[in-house]
Amino acid sequence: MRAFSYERPSDLQAAIKAAGTSPDNQPPTQAAAQFIAGGTNMSDYMKLNVNRPERLIDLNKLSEPAMTAIRVDDAGLHLGALVRMADAQEHEDVVRMFPVICDSLRLAASGQIRNMASLGGNLLQRTRCEYFREVSWPCNKREPGAGCSALDGVNRQHAVLGGSEACIATYHGDFAQALIALDAEVEIASAKGSHRMPFADLHKRPQDTPQIETALSPSDIIVAIHVPAGPWRRSRYLKVRDRESYAFALASAAVALDMDGDTVRGARIALGGVATVPWRAKSAEEMLTGRKLDEAAAKEAADTAFAEASGRKHNAYKIPLGKQTLVRALLETQDMKV
């Protein structure tokens, strides 16, 4: 691991200042100064020599109450970026109003990791692509222009949606799928002040610049996540993986349904484990709106959601698996007692 100096600012302004300025378009993951919250992704990638900050800025002592609050009002849900996954997962109001958010947190990682990991850090976790993790392999994300070892390598974990000829690394987070489905926004503090961004704009598809993972600059700090109120008590997150627990998704689906009897008034659908970024399936939502939800309709929606998917040698199985996961998630969500 590269040696680093350690700083622990006590408020947002000090943290932004500590991050300093960096060259235009430099992604946060390549900046000299980088943030740490729970450390469960950062420390891992520092040990692997993938993340190499010279200065590590600890966000855990930032005093702004907005960063650690969970709050519900008429506008919706406010989740501070420093809230730990375990605390959001069990919060009464979250459980009641947005079951899909709780599921997505509860089914992620392990009890210990959820006690450590922050919501902000969770959103920004970096891919688990094996070639990205092991620095002796060529990887465009780590080293632009080096080539991608996964395209013709072992790509069983890799994405079938949103990839490019430069990178097909999966975005592995679960929570993000619930947020993108529910039209969440992120509140960001920067040297220029604070602003809100649709969560859907936070992550960037790899295209020909896979090293650029998000819309953030190195000194931008996620302060909070806002989820607008909505009729989403009938919502859930279904996650399919190699083992029953403590594993990343091979395919997952976040589904929220607003039903009028058997007819869909509104649907929200996001897919995990299969795409390079948090993935909203709007075409499938539109297809279902106003229709009677049964297995045939669910299958049609799943075909629509994966219409543009493309598989490679080892990951083509994710297309039928992803479709079946979505069908099951839709039907199980419909059956929820609310």
Add this chain to the structure above:
Amino acid sequence: MSSNPASPPNGVSRRGFLSGSATLAVATPFVAHAAEQAAPGAAAKDPHAKVAVSFNINGKPYQLGLDARTSLLDALRDHAGLTGTKKGCDHGQCGACSVLVDGRRVLSCMSFAVMQEGAEITTIEGLASTDGALHPMQQAFVDHDAFQCGYCTPGQIMSAVGCVQEGHAENDDDIREYMSGNLCRCAAYPNIVAAIRQARDDMKEG
């Protein structure tokens, strides 16, 4: 493993190191000395400068002067001399390094020690009462033969204590789900579940 058994930390023989650290009165002055040479906390800009950090381990105060790269796990094992906490994967994937920080179970390999300023840390060494009586979870692991080689056991026990305190051990399915972050290569899982069930009830009574 980061430390080579042939050349133990600080040049102390392994046996001497272990017996010295068994009584904290001996271990503490030695680490306090290291802290004296440390640069004062946040002001350190030289990435190689030692950083001072203080926290309590098992109720005893420690002051360490550490390279900022030192994980909490390595600080416990190599600097505080508490080798009960085990290193399995060092990447968050096995749970062998589980400890309690401010009462919550966490993975000590995934946190830098300098981030733990002021924390109350509990390791497997701090679980039994001072008169030597085992914690109900330790006793339950003995009663149910909940280990074979024992390497994962300190992490299992610390995680299980946290799991019960969180209220996530109400039934066997919950125990399996909420203990999934602790792998056991010897696959002692059925006995671990039985031990946690017993300790859960004992901890409620106690």
